[in-house]
Amino acid sequence: MAMERTYNNRLLLADLTTGKCEERELGEELARAELGGAALNLELLRRFPEGEPLVIGTGLLTSTFCPGSGVAVVTAKSPRSGMVVHHPIIGLIGLELKLSGFDFIVVRGRSEKPVRLWLHDELAEIAPAGEVKEQGTNQVTGRIRDEYGDMNIHAFQVGPAGMAGSPLAMISESCFGGYDRAGLGLALAEKGLYAVVVRGLGSLEVADGFFPESAKLMQEAAQSLKGKIGIREIMRLWAKEETFLPALEKVTHRHSACYSCPFPCRTFGFLREDPARKLETDAPNPGDAMIDPQGVLALSFLGNDFLHVYEHCTQLGADPAAVGMILKAEGIADKNAADQRIESLINEKKDLVNSKQNNFHGVTPWPDGGDLSAALVQAAGIFSNGIPPAVLPLSNPPASLPADPVEKAALVLERMALGLTLGICPIFLLSTPVVTPARLAGLVKLATEWDGIGEEELKAKAKSLIGKTLKLAAPKGSISDGLKPAGFDAAWAGLKKRYVEG
């Protein structure tokens, strides 16, 4: 294998207790056996069990020309569910992480004082996080960028909710929210690790034929999603409130895509500037990027106030989907009441369980549940429940889906597993059936030249990742009865059997 086409061959052991970082070679043998991402993270958790480890990993194709390949994965035990989860970090962080020179990071131990992990130019440093207690994620990101003198630095971080020990805490992607529904923001805060800061100025080599094949796949994916733009495309499938889509349109300023992605599903809304403004604004923070369809949906009952409250949650690093469920149940109907209540929810350490809201082992469900297959995907709980638990019917031609709910749930879980092993956005994969395991296997083969690698191995790896992770599950709490559609128990038993015994 030409390792330099996929990885830097660098594994970092970051010990927060001693403040020391140790580098090791990743090794081709381990990469060949596990491929990467969530699958390799899981193996590293097994090899380095001491110090309550949390593993941050890049996928085999992260930062390559493959479409949607800017993803990193955090694998750790969820403080909410007690289960091992693979949480996707999308945006630009995965791209920057691999190009900083590090492929995988095992974070162990606990620092007494707040620290950040700073990765750049093949250098790793555990540095003091400074006075961050009262600051929002926007302010912290700005301060880190100012401090290091580089506006292209990205970080995933803990916000004030995590620092206050709230179970609603989530990992935030730089200034914005994220997809963490498992409380990993609290897991980071409990380790004293307030941010992982990355800047990637390195590069990977490119195999002959890899770029044209990636460009072809990109073009086909873009063609299949033609005209689909913005978070509204995902939300349309779930939004029941007729008033909501107009409220979303009212604040929409622009849509954007992550690295190498032809589906711009992220929507930036303006709160302090005219959304119709075309010229560059002078306002330092004109609004917020809506990257989290589940969080936006859960706040949709607030009508025109939804973005204000969404931004309040993202600045605090609090799960907007859980907050929305609690606020709605409490009858809170406007932004002023919501602002006050959000702060107290954090201070009172409220969560879905002690607020008596429906949950999957403490984890936030999608609003309105969805069908049986969506319930099964969320019940599995091993990938972020912030990712839509369904194949998204956006492409032309549409995906052909099995009628059986267990088969349908398996299809969704296996696409998520494949994406999080290769470092490809699971939302993108759930939107584009044209990006098949066979096409991805072709790219992997070009990049690695591994004997025997192909579609069947990728599919088997995805199944094995699901099985191995489910076998580790010792979930806390239960699944609320309100989240179990007819036939749930038998279907859930069937799905588990398929992966755990299969």
Ligand code: SF4
């Ligand atoms: S589908 Fe959306 S979240 Fe995923 S990479 Fe593309 S723009 Fe980013």
